[in-house]
Amino acid sequence: MVDTPSITMKDIARDLGVSVATVSRALKDSPRISVEKREEIKRYAREHYFSPNIIAESLRKSKVQPIKIIGVIIPQLSHFYFSSILSGIEEEASARGYRLMVAQSRENYEDEVKICQAFSESKVCGIIVSQAKNTTKYDHFQRLLKHGVPVVFYDRICTGVNASRVVVDDYMGAYAAVTHLIDTGCRHIAFYGTTLTMEIGKNRYNGYRDALLKHGMRPDDLLIRNCDNRADAEAITPDIMSLATPPDAFFAVNDDTAIGILYSCKRMGYRVPEDISICGFTNGERAVACEPMLTTVEQRGTQVGEEAANILIDQVEGALPKDRVEKRVVRTRLIIRGTTK
């Protein structure tokens, strides 16, 4: 092997005025970089004899800087939305030279505390977390922040801690979905969700309510139900359909619930979307497996993960002040399919 001191990705990034992550992505032909930019970077790399010597490269890195580990706490790995967020975190972290330590809280406060503890022992440079459903004390997060370990929350926001966060625009997602239902002629739109307990449920409810008000309709208590899973949706939908004025549309806070409504309505003989329109929220595997395919609000977990990793790494590297509370909102996207007109 000829051992010419070769140009590094860092050199290329500096010379072309882009980030190292961009160079790395371009060289891997990532579709996230425009074709022109990719070509420019690849040409420059070629012209400067850039050769990605995998082993040498990482050995070099490891001598210069200690291994940087980000701790990630996931409530449940088998949940599609969370695993897509983890995928986004991993993508961004590995592009920027970080590694991930991953643990599940299993929706359990005690486990969450232990994980924070364990991550701290492992000298993680920061933590990305979505809190467990039953977490109401926040000392474990406060302690990390006090010791200068940045914490970034995603999805579920911990209102008791003033730290950076990434959420999807639940309010606008719901607003857009309900507006679409109204625009396609629906006049009695039911809401299935968890209105009170979680921030997410509240924001989606508010989006629903405001879309109605904006179009001169009023939320009807009879059409607002506390329901966030398929089994419950299948159980209560026959009841709501027997009202004097039954709904002609449903907006559900997740796809699982929407699919419960869908099959419940079909069993009762209603046609979807001719008689009843349905819109969900998530856009996971289920949404395209049901018939008709589900109109839904895409939550874009990968983007949420990427943003969270970006904030954290920027704080670790000083591109953002460590004590800066960065709040980012990932925009949702309404995917119109067969369950709405």
Added chain:
Amino acid sequence: MVDTPSITMKDIARDLGVSVATVSRALKDSPRISVEKREEIKRYAREHYFSPNIIAESLRKSKVQPIKIIGVIIPQLSHFYFSSILSGIEEEASARGYRLMVAQSRENYEDEVKICQAFSESKVCGIIVSQAKNTTKYDHFQRLLKHGVPVVFYDRICTGVNASRVVVDDYMGAYAAVTHLIDTGCRHIAFYGTTLTMEIGKNRYNGYRDALLKHGMRPDDLLIRNCDNRADAEAITPDIMSLATPPDAFFAVNDDTAIGILYSCKRMGYRVPEDISICGFTNGERAVACEPMLTTVEQRGTQVGEEAANILIDQVEGALPKDRVEKRVVRTRLIIRGTTK
């Protein structure tokens, strides 16, 4: 929350003019500190509401015993089956006091090599991996084994490396599924899968073939297709249904493909399962979202992950010899739902 700035051991040391080590020892009642000094320090700590900082304490502990980290390589985190395996690995590892470092190969050999390298630098005690689809050289795994780092493969087995492995019983899963189709009256059973490239596909094909042979039927080349995703299944199913003797049943190597067959048949006016029976393989979220719900072979990812973590930790701790090649098979389970009679 009252946020009194709490006193640290450092503060106590400074205030009393002793070293931090002395304070720490005194608070632990170490006989290396005189009784008088101990009492003085403890009294001061009490009076100033000193509460032992858990994180600092465990940092100290971590010096005593090194943190044990398992490296996990996942081809794609957003794939349901892989995230359920990761969940099982995490569950078992955390119960046994290990932490996980997780990375995605994104089905890319070069990334896989880099990750092995990175894990190795991070001093992982072992690696659990499902190889990337395009991996055909195995030096990176061999190197780890040579350095005494145990490697356990899951799902996709690397035939080029003699290491421990956990797979599901693909052969028996397929055999049971096809036997069920035969038992319910099907006589022309098509197979959609990848027969040649991957071990998994081969085993599932063999199970299909042997179930036919066992029941006095012969595999028919016209009914065996190379197809492992929904789009392709929707594209080729009208063609196979136009054969002189079309199939009356389909066995597909995954749920996604099975759902493509299902909707393709329904669009052509066939009733499922009255005219056509369909069986998939996976049992993910999709399988219960389609209509009718899918009969499928459950792959039990969580169990695969748990077994893999168990083997690795047993090898690390010496309960299994490090050079022992342990092969475990997780049994599949046929879940009969609405797409078969």
